[in-house]
Amino acid sequence: MTAFSFEIVAEDAHSAARAGLLHTPHGDVPTPVFIPVGTQATVKTVSPDELRQAGATIVLANTYHLYLRPGPDVVAELGGLHRFMGWDGPILTDSGGFQVFSLAANRQVSEEGVTFRSHIDGSLHLFTPERVIEAQEKLGADIVMPLDECTPYPCSYEEAREAHRRTLRWAERSRKAHCRPDQALFGIVQGSVYPDLRRESAETLAGMDFPGYAIGGLSVGEPKEAMHAMLEVCVPLLPREKPRHLLGVGSPEDFFEGVARGMDMFDCVLATRIARHGALLVREGRLNIHNAAYARDPRPIEEGCACYTCRHFSRAYLRHLFQSQETLGLRLATLHNLHFLFHLLADIRRSILDGTFLTLKEEFLATFRPIPEEVRRNEAARRRLARSPS
Amino acid sequence: MTAFSFEIVAEDAHSAARAGLLHTPHGDVPTPVFIPVGTQATVKTVSPDELRQAGATIVLANTYHLYLRPGPDVVAELGGLHRFMGWDGPILTDSGGFQVFSLAANRQVSEEGVTFRSHIDGSLHLFTPERVIEAQEKLGADIVMPLDECTPYPCSYEEAREAHRRTLRWAERSRKAHCRPDQALFGIVQGSVYPDLRRESAETLAGMDFPGYAIGGLSVGEPKEAMHAMLEVCVPLLPREKPRHLLGVGSPEDFFEGVARGMDMFDCVLATRIARHGALLVREGRLNIHNAAYARDPRPIEEGCACYTCRHFSRAYLRHLFQSQETLGLRLATLHNLHFLFHLLADIRRSILDGTFLTLKEEFLATFRPIPEEVRRNEAARRRLARSPS
Numbered sequence: 178m179t180a181f182s183f184e185i186v187a188e189d190a191h192s193a194a195r196a197g198l199l200h201t202p203h204g205d206v207p208t209p210v211f212i213p214v215g216t217q218a219t220v221k222t223v224s225p226d227e228l229r230q231a232g233a234t235i236v237l238a239n240t241y242h243l244y245l246r247p248g249p250d251v252v253a254e255l256g257g258l259h260r261f262m263g264w265d266g267p268i269l270t271d272s273g274g275f276q277v278f279s280l281a282a283n284r285q286v287s288e289e290g291v292t293f294r295s296h297i298d299g300s301l302h303l304f305t306p307e308r309v310i311e312a313q314e315k316l317g318a319d320i321v322m323p324l325d326e327c328t329p330y331p332c333s334y335e336e337a338r339e340a341h342r343r344t345l346r347w348a349e350r351s352r353k354a355h356c357r358p359d360q361a362l363f364g365i366v367q368g369s370v371y372p373d374l375r376r377e378s379a380e381t382l383a384g385m386d387f388p389g390y391a392i393g394g395l396s397v398g399e400p401k402e403a404m405h406a407m408l409e410v411c412v413p414l415l416p417r418e419k420p421r422h423l424l425g426v427g428s429p430e431d432f433f434e435g436v437a438r439g440m441d442m443f444d445c446v447l448a449t450r451i452a453r454h455g456a457l458l459v460r461e462g463r464l465n466i467h468n469a470a471y472a473r474d475p476r477p478i479e480e481g482c483a484c485y486t487c488r489h490f491s492r493a494y495l496r497h498l499f500q501s502q503e504t505l506g507l508r509l510a511t512l513h514n515l516h517f518l519f520h521l522l523a524d525i526r527r528s529i530l531d532g533t534f535l536t537l538k539e540e541f542l543a544t545f546r547p548i549p550e551e552v553r554r555n556e557a558a559r560r561r562l563a564r565s566p567s
Numbered sequence: 568m569t570a571f572s573f574e575i576v577a578e579d580a581h582s583a584a585r586a587g588l589l590h591t592p593h594g595d596v597p598t599p600v601f602i603p604v605g606t607q608a609t610v611k612t613v614s615p616d617e618l619r620q621a622g623a624t625i626v627l628a629n630t631y632h633l634y635l636r637p638g639p640d641v642v643a644e645l646g647g648l649h650r651f652m653g654w655d656g657p658i659l660t661d662s663g664g665f666q667v668f669s670l671a672a673n674r675q676v677s678e679e680g681v682t683f684r685s686h687i688d689g690s691l692h693l694f695t696p697e698r699v700i701e702a703q704e705k706l707g708a709d710i711v712m713p714l715d716e717c718t719p720y721p722c723s724y725e726e727a728r729e730a731h732r733r734t735l736r737w738a739e740r741s742r743k744a745h746c747r748p749d750q751a752l753f754g755i756v757q758g759s760v761y762p763d764l765r766r767e768s769a770e771t772l773a774g775m776d777f778p779g780y781a782i783g784g785l786s787v788g789e790p791k792e793a794m795h796a797m798l799e800v801c802v803p804l805l806p807r808e809k810p811r812h813l814l815g816v817g818s819p820e821d822f823f824e825g826v827a828r829g830m831d832m833f834d835c836v837l838a839t840r841i842a843r844h845g846a847l848l849v850r851e852g853r854l855n856i857h858n859a860a861y862a863r864d865p866r867p868i869e870e871g872c873a874c875y876t877c878r879h880f881s882r883a884y885l886r887h888l889f890q891s892q893e894t895l896g897l898r899l900a901t902l903h904n905l906h907f908l909f910h911l912l913a914d915i916r917r918s919i920l921d922g923t924f925l926t927l928k929e930e931f932l933a934t935f936r937p938i939p940e941e942v943r944r945n946e947a948a949r950r951r952l953a954r955s956p957s
Contacts (some may be wrong), residue, residue, distance in 0.1 A: 217891040218884070224895060225879070247862065247887045254863055255883050263879045472637065475645055489615070489653045493645050494608070497637045501607040504894050505614060 181319065181361040181388055183420040183441075189534045193412060193439030196529040199235075199420055201267040201319040202359045203259060206234045208420065209436045209525055211518045212269060212444040217242050218252075218262040221449060222508040223515070225264040231484065231512055232519030235267040237444045240313055240322075241276030245295050245302070249315035257317030269444070270313050272322035272365065273304055275393070275425065278329070286326060288343065306350040314357045322391060323351030325365040330398040337369035341378050352385060363389040363422060370403045372410045379414035390415045391422040392440070396431070405434055412439040429458065429521055430547050433538045436525055448518050451552055452510035455499050458517040462546030464492075466510065471496045484516035485509070571709065571751035571778055573810040573831075579924045583802060583829030586919040589625075589810055591657040591709040592749045593649060596624045598810065599826045599915055601908045602659060602834035607632050608642075608652040611839060612898040613905070615654040621874065621902055622909030625657040627834045630703055630712075631666030635685050635692070639705035647707030659834070660703050662712035662755065663694055665783070665815065668719070676716060678733065696740040704747045712781060713741030715755040720788040727759035731768050742775060753779040753812065760793045762800045769804035780805045781812040782830070786821070795824055802829040819848070819911055820937050823928045826915055838908050841942055842900035845889050848907040852936030854882075856900065861886045874906035875899070 180202040187196040199206040213220045213228065216239045220228055228236065238258060243249065255261045258268055277284055281293035283301075290305030306324045313321040324347050326340040344367045355362045364382035368374030382390060392411055395404045408423070415421055422442035423435045432443055448458060455466040459479045464471075466478075477487035478495065486495070486509040498506030528537040570592040577586040589596040603610045603618065606629045610618055618626065628648060633639065645651045648658055667674055671683035673691075680695030696714045703711040714737050716730040734757045745752045754772035758764030772780060782801055785794045798813070805811055812832035813825045822833055838848060845856040849869045854861075856868075867877035868885065876885070876899040888896030918927040 217887070217893055219888060219891075219893050219895045222894050224875075224898075242891075246891060247883070251863055251883065251887075255865055255881060261881070261884055261887075263884070473641055473644055485614075491645060491651070493637070493641065494651055494653070497607070497641075497651075498609060501609075501632075501636060503607055503609050504612050504897065505609045507894065508614075508898075 180359045183389065183418065185418065187530050189529050190532065191535050192437040194436045194525075194529050194534045195439065195441070196526045197420065197441055199267070199441075201235075201361070203265060203267045203319055204234070206267055207523075207526055208441040209432065209522055209529075210234060210442050211432065211522045212237045212442060213449060213515055214239070214444055214446045215262065215264075216446070217246070218258060220511075220515075221453065222504070222511045225262065227485070227508075227512060228264070228515070229266070231516045232523065233266070233515065235269060235319075236264055237269045237271060238262070238316070238318065239273070239276055240270045240309060240316065241273035241280065243270075243316060244273060244304075244312050245297055249312040253315040253317070257315075259317065267320070268318040269320040269422075270316050270318040270322065271424070271444075272324045273309055273312075274322075274325040274365075275327045277304060278327045286340075286343070288346070290324065290347075291326070306347040307354040310351050310354040310362070314355070314360065317357075318360065320361045320363060320389065321355070322363055322365060323348045325367055325393055327394050327397070328367065328369050330369070332369045334371055334374075337367075337371055338374055341367040341369070341374050345378060345381050348382060348385065352387070361388040363387055363391045365391045365393045365424070366411050366415075367394045368407075369394060370399050370407060372406070375407050375410045376414060379411040383415055386416075387419070389420040389422065391424050393424045395423065396426045396445075401431075401434070404431075405438065408435065408438040408440065428548055429518070429545055430542060432518075432522060432525060433542060436529075436534070437538060443522075447548065448514040449511050451548065452514040453507045454552070455506075455510065456548070456552050457510055458514045461544055463548060463552065466492065466496050466499055466506075468496075478513050479517075482513070482516070484513045486513040486516075570749045573779065573808065575808065577920050579919050580922065581925050582827040584826045584915075584919050584924045585829065585831070586916045587810065587831055589657070589831075591625075591751070593655060593657045593709055594624070596657055597913075597916055598831040599822065599912050599919075600624060600832050601822065601912045602627045602832060603839060603905055604629070604834055604836045605652065605654075606836070607636070608648060610901075610905075611843065612894070612901045615652065617875070617898075617902060618654070618905070619656070621906045622913065623656070623905065625659060625709075626652075626654055627659045627661060628652070628706070628708065629663070629666055630660045630699060630706065631663035631670065633660075633706060634663060634694075634702050635687055639702040643705040643707070647705075649707065657710070658708040659710040659812075660706050660708040660712065661814070661834075662714045663699055663702075664712075664715040664755075665717045667694060668717045676730075676733070678736070680714065680737075681716070696737040697744040700741050700744040700752075704745070704750065707747075708750065710751050710753060710779065711745070712753055712755060713738045715757055715783055717784050717787070718757065718759050720759070722759045724761055724764075727757075727761055727764055731757040731759070731764050735768060735771050738772060738775065742777070751778040753777055753781045755781045755783045755814070756801050756805075757784045758797075759784060760789050760797060762796070765797050765800045766804060769801040773805055776806075777809070779810040779812065781814050781832075783814045785813065786816045786835075791821075791824070794821075795828065798825065798828040798830065818938055819908070819935055820932060822908075822912060822915060823932060826919075826924070827928060833912075837938065838904040839901050841938065842904040843897045844942070845896075845900065846938070846942050847900055848904045851934060853938060853942065856882065856886050856889055856896075858886075868903050869907075872903070872906070874903045876903040876906075
């Protein structure tokens with residue numbers, strides 16, 4: 178594991194926030210970091226060059242999707258995920274757990290693993306901890322995740338306990354199965370919204386000495402307060418010197434709250450997905466480009482924004498592209514939202530180095546209107562699906 | 568019209584081919600040139616920067632589409648088409664004639680103009696020569712076209728004569744209506760496949776002394792021989808020192824045949840449209856990226872191709888993007904096909920300067936398999952539409 182390490186560069190005196198550097202075989206990642214999601218080995222609508230220019234330092238790809246199509250063997254044969262998708266920076270692959278529990282049909286969990294039907298062609302598959310590790314070793318990401326059982330919200334205490342304990346046993350099996358020395362296998366903390374389960378999960382995983390830790394099963398519908406409380410329970414139990422990834426989170430406001438509680442890494446489809454629906458992130462919240470008010474608006478999405486879109490195009494043109502269903506619109510919107518998040522995280526990092534993190538947090542949250550629920554509705558729909566009987 | 572001029576740089580000794588330079592207010596265009604089609608003020612899937620990098624020197628936009636959405640007033644208010652779409656090079660807008668006769672419903676032609684219903688919302692509109700010029704003056708392209716009546720194929724002699732003579736009267740009205748000194752208004756030769764009508768059209772237009780000439784109504788279903796014959800009739804009647812644009816053409820083989828007969832400019836959606844269906848242009852013809860044979864193919868689309876796609880991605884990855892319905896695939900395919908055509912035209916130009924044009928033509932046509940009709944089927948569908956009763 179010498180190829181992977183985490184270095185803490187600064188710690189905030191007034192919160193659990195820290196600035197770090199993740200060293201990986203494919204380069205360094207300054208933290209806190211937002212990781213864009215490239216589900217099918219592509220961050221939807223943008224090229225690797227554009228990602229880099231927008232400020233990406235690491236990309237996430239979904240094991241579940243790539244397992245089903247084109248398959249880990251194909252990717253391995255083509256030189257691994259980095260070469261396959263033309264991204265030579267660090268890559269993280271998730272465990273597939275969340276996708277099996279949110280996208281796949283007919284899932285059956287047993288101690289061995291989880292069987293499910295592909296959302297693409299209905300074919301039957303079995304994910305075991307060992308098989309998921311094997312798939313990720315073939316894909317070849319820098320950071321990989323063990324199969325976990327992601328519980329929906331709400332979830333009974335008994336269900337949550339059973340799932341999180343199985344996740345711990347799967348983590349142990351994953352650790353034994355994992356061989357590639359150039360990959361860092363993280364542990365995933367589960368336990369729903371139950372503090373004692375979260376505590377048990379974090380402590381047990383900390384004892385297994387993973388090179389990094391992820392916190393899963395949050396931002397799945399629970400109140401924000403519950404998410405914050407769970408972070409406050411877990412983080413102090415995880416080793417200080419290891420990176421901490423908050424899976425599937427989130428929104429600009431979540432980054433501040435997560436960083437304040439000691440999280441280093443975040444990934445989420447929200448910003449890229451809402452971009453494709455015409456919701457553009459601005460300092461005050463968001464702007465719906467479909468709005469007729471922008472039909473003749475010569476201004477960029479946000480004055481002073483240095484993203485490719487804002488440097489070249491007006492709101493009026495962007496609205497025209499969306500009205501005309503031109504795919505260039507999806508790309509320009511995605512580039513802007515990605516740039517917004519990358520630079521927000523860079524600002525957060527700088528504020529930690531400067532000792533002004535809490536001031537920045539307070540200023541930002543005082544004026545930023547969180548993304549309303551109806552705009553997140555696709556995300557919500559996926560969560561409803563996760564509640565459906567398997 | 569001082570802002571616009573055409574300079575002949577070299578003429579082939581063995582054919583009517585010539586190499587030229589089109590001087591426009593937004594820069595020079597080496598000819599022969601392929602002009603990509605940006606129907607709705609965007610060449611589908613690609614950004615202006617990418618267009619430039621792929622080799623574009625001039626872009627075409629459709630008056631019909633932009634008239635309906637967002638409307639010429641909106642574009643004018645936003646500083647004109649160049650600023651609106653972020654392309655600071657030369658732009659050509661077509662007359663809308665072809666689109667009215669192929670896309671719009673309920674069209675009624677009279678001496679005044681043509682009424683039609685929008686393909687977007689069914690609203691009723693009237694295009695007159697004056698109104699089309701007014702719209703194009705607001706859009707602000709460097710080269711503009713007069714409203715013409717585009718006849719389908721086949722078309723009776725009487726119909727063709729009536730339509731082409733009306734087109735001539737409309738050309739005269741357009742010339743009178745056109746005021747902007749920074750725009751070049753071309754004349755459009757019509758006359759279907761009837762040599763005497765084509766002759767009458769070309770001679771009459773030549774007498775009106777336009778700064779450039781377009782030949783319309785070809786490549787609408789007639790045999791290639793008929794198209795070639797019509798070019799051979801028209802070109803000698805058009806002033807040698809003026810540029811000649813073959814509207815809506817075409818395929819790689821068409822460029823050679825057109826250039827050999829004295830044409831300087833070409834535009835067509837074929838290459839970009841088939842790209843979005845996964846048909847990629849290669850030296851031998853085309854490659855269908857959906858083919859399972861490419862699932863594990865590590866090679867670029869074409870060995871030695873310097874396009875962005877070929878420099879970064881394998882056939883296997885491109886196939887994966889198409890199979891997974893990722894829009895990045897559409898863009899990468901489009902960039903390759905555009906690069907292919909721009910560089911083919913650059914090769915043709917170089918061969919004219921070198922005096923080797925006919926050799927290049929012979930070599931190319933000996934091994935290039937023309938795009939089969941089923942691949943062009945979308946184009947064919949549009950043409951069938953053009954035959955439907957109005």
